[in-house]
Amino acid sequence: MSRLSLEECTNVINGLPPLSSALNRLLSALENDMAGANDIARIISFDQALSANILRLVNSAYYGYPNQITSIDHAVVILGFNAIKSLALGLAVVNIFTEKVYKESKKMHFWEHSLGTAVASRLLMSKINKNYSEEAFTAGLLHDIGKMVFLLSFKDDYVKLYDEAKGDSNNMQFLESEAIGADHAKVGTHIAKKWCFPSKLCAMIQYHHTPEKLKDFDQMTVITGCIVYMANWVSHMSILGKKVTDCPSEKFFQLKDILKIPDELLNAIHSSLNTHINEIKRFFNMA
Ligand SMILES: [Fe+2]
Ligand SMILES: [Fe+2]
Missing domain, CATH: 1.10.3210.10 (Hypothetical protein af1432)
Incomplete structure (x- = not known):
């Protein structure tokens, strides 16, 4: 195979969009020791796609909770800050590439x-x-x-x-x-x-x-x-x-x-x- 250019990769990296400002707001709130579950839930609620995905996940067989969880507040408490941080970041990156x-x-x-x-x-x-x-x-x-x-x-x-x-x-x-x-x-x-x-x-x-x-x-x-x-x-x-x-x-x-x-x-x-x-x-x- 002919040599592929590393320069092309650098251009691609430079051309990728930044992660959304909603996600950055969420990640910095999660780093802030003073933020409570209500604050986190409020930030997530502003992002409809993220809210829907988090509710879908927390109700999936993968997490296996016996009762239906219908609010973001409840999901944040159940999943915990670490899980929310990981999932929000993972979802944002996956969306950029799958698109x-x-x-x-x-x-x-x-x-x-x-x-x-x-x-x-x-x-x-x-x-x-x-x-x-x-x-x-x-x-x-x-x-x-x-x-x-x-x-x-x-x-x-x-x-x-x-x-x-x-x-x-x-x-x-x-x-x-x-x-x-x-x-x-x-x-x-x-x-x-x-x-x-x-x-x-x-x-x-x-x-x-x-x-x-x-x-x-x-x-x-x-x-x-x-x-x-x-x-x-x-x-x-x-x-x-x-x-x-x-x-x-x-x-x-x-x-x-x-x-x-x-x-x-x-x-x-x-x-x-x-x-x-x-x-x-x-x-x-x-x-
Ligand atoms: Fe691998
Ligand atoms: Fe690898």
Whole structure:
């Protein structure tokens, strides 16, 4: 394949719209210790699409609450600030890319893979520290956004690279670096910084194939990075129709031992992944 231009990616990144001002207002209110659930609910209520999506999600089988939740106030209390922050950010980013290259991304199973990584990250983290499970979900959902920038820049030429890599992450990074001069982790970090993602999320995107490089961050960021690394593989294996035990990454099994993740949990996540993806797809308007 002829060399694809990195300059093209930079133009695409510069041309992407900023995240909405409503979202930025919401994110800064969520960072503010003084903000209460009522304040957050009021900001969300101004955004009809976000309100509708949050109510749809909180009432979905994915969250599994027994009673119908009909108000944003109630949803904010039930989901918690971390979940609201993660979901609002995830939804905004997904909307920007699905609007532009949904058809092409389907050829790469991009969203199945990203949602699978998000769900697996959330389930793995909920066994380690429930307080961080929504952050793990968002890091899983957005870990590969650099691929979306490549897809926007090169369309079907990038899909060809994906086909060539045959679902192997290492192969993909190698092919990207060779053809474009940068891999999706690097380009993903540029877009994450442009959109002012929290710095820990930027780092997790940058190092999702090399979580050992997160060692200077706090312990939970390191753990989340390791979990996203593992979830990425669980999601790949599921799409390839292979068992988790067939994962070709040695690092995957080393992290499994370090984090003390039991085989039963990994197998349960792997076998329920498609069901979860189908539930969560509706929330992201991909059903
Ligand atoms: Fe990746
Ligand atoms: Fe990935």
